[in-house]
Amino acid sequence: MIRPLAAFLLLVLAALSAPLPAAAVQPDERLDDAAMEARAREISADLRCLVCQNQSIDDSNAPLARDLRLLVRERLLAGDSDEQVVEFVRSRYGDYVLLDPPLKLSTLVLWFGGPAVLVVAGAALWLWLGRRNVAAAAAGPAPLDAAEQRRLDDLLGGEDG
Amino acid sequence: MTRFLAFLPLGVFAAVALWVAIPLITGHDPRDLPSELIDQPAPVFDLPPLPGRDDGLANTDLGGEVMLVNFFASWCVPCLAEHPIISRLSQTVPVVAINYRDQPEDALPWLARNGDPYTRIGADTDGRVGIDWGVYGVPETFVIDRAGRIRYRHPGPLTPEVLNETLLPLIEELRG
Numbered sequence: 001m002i003r004p005l006a007a008f009l010l011l012v013l014a015a016l017s018a019p020l021p022a023a024a025v026q027p028d029e030r031l032d033d034a035a036m037e038a039r040a041r042e043i044s045a046d047l048r049c050l051v052c053q054n055q056s057i058d059d060s061n062a063p064l065a066r067d068l069r070l071l072v073r074e075r076l077l078a079g080d081s082d083e084q085v086v087e088f089v090r091s092r093y094g095d096y097v098l099l100d101p102p103l104k105l106s107t108l109v110l111w112f113g114g115p116a117v118l119v120v121a122g123a124a125l126w127l128w129l130g131r132r133n134v135a136a137a138a139a140g141p142a143p144l145d146a147a148e149q150r151r152l153d154d155l156l157g158g159e160d161g
Numbered sequence: 162m163t164r165f166l167a168f169l170p171l172g173v174f175a176a177v178a179l180w181v182a183i184p185l186i187t188g189h190d191p192r193d194l195p196s197e198l199i200d201q202p203a204p205v206f207d208l209p210p211l212p213g214r215d216d217g218l219a220n221t222d223l224g225g226e227v228m229l230v231n232f233f234a235s236w237c238v239p240c241l242a243e244h245p246i247i248s249r250l251s252q253t254v255p256v257v258a259i260n261y262r263d264q265p266e267d268a269l270p271w272l273a274r275n276g277d278p279y280t281r282i283g284a285d286t287d288g289r290v291g292i293d294w295g296v297y298g299v300p301e302t303f304v305i306d307r308a309g310r311i312r313y314r315h316p317g318p319l320t321p322e323v324l325n326e327t328l329l330p331l332i333e334e335l336r337g
Contacts, residue, residue: 063262063288064298091197092294
């Protein structure tokens with residue numbers, strides 16, 4: 001009993017110690033003010049690196065990502081709010097730079113496409129299953145043909161004898 | 162009704178296939194991002210010249226006539242590839258340049274080797290002006306109208322197709 005438990009605990013431990021995604025922030029980029037650095041990290045995690053496109057600037061080693069990380073910190077030091085920093089970058093690179101895209105006309109498909117497919121598919125499945133059950137209930141079990149009836153009689157007869 | 166429903170999956174497939182196929186066939190690169198700056202005045206900037214030159218480039222140098230702004234760097238291979246087209250264009254329209262994230266001492270030999278078609282060059286050594294222009298890679302080329310507004314942005318190297326089908330007609334139209 002001990003052994004499976006130990007194995008299970010080891011597995012949990014391994015899962016917990018799985019490498020966290022390493023940030024690309026270099027020591028020389030960090031701000032001295034820990035609270036402000038935390039805000040910078042949070043903002044950077046939601047800004048797309050335009051060079052690699054599927055990484056945030058917090059994760060990317062591209063030179064442009066480094067420039068943008070430094071820019072984010074510079075804006076924070078200049079007294080910008082988080083929203084002002086994000087808007088500063090968005091006004092230059094567009095909505096595409098936001099990894100958490102805003103809800104607007106051009107992003108409706110992005111926001112509601114998935115749920116819409118789920119709802120339509122769910123409704124179709126529900127209708128189909130409902131119709132199949134109604135059809136099955138109406139028809140009842142099919143009557144046995146002659147061969148099946150003979151086999152059934154044989155089986156039942158054999159049990160008696 | 163049932164017969165119609167039987168064809169529904171096929172219809173959905175056709176719609177998705179078209180949606181995916183059209184950008185493939187028209188050669189649209191999904192990495193070409195739209196610019197936020199279209200129809201906006203050029204961002205405010207004032208860049209020093211490359212060492213040993215006395216031009217530099219500022220936003221006040223833009224406008225007056227239709228011109229191109231070309232972001233280039235000596236380390237950038239696609240810039241070398243588009244350089245003959247830039248040189249050809251510079252005979253019909255002034256082309257100014259922003260030397261992006263480059264070592265200034267590398268840029269001058271590069272121009273000496275490949276020809277210098279630019280009327281002015283500003284050195285954006287730390288890439289900060291590039292960020293203000295929304296540049297995410299070199300080369301990028303912007304068309305500026307007489308009023309100094311950005312009218313078009315082409316990310317990536319210019320090709321003869323872009324030149325003939327987009328840039329030259331647009332320049333003609335803006336001069337109109």
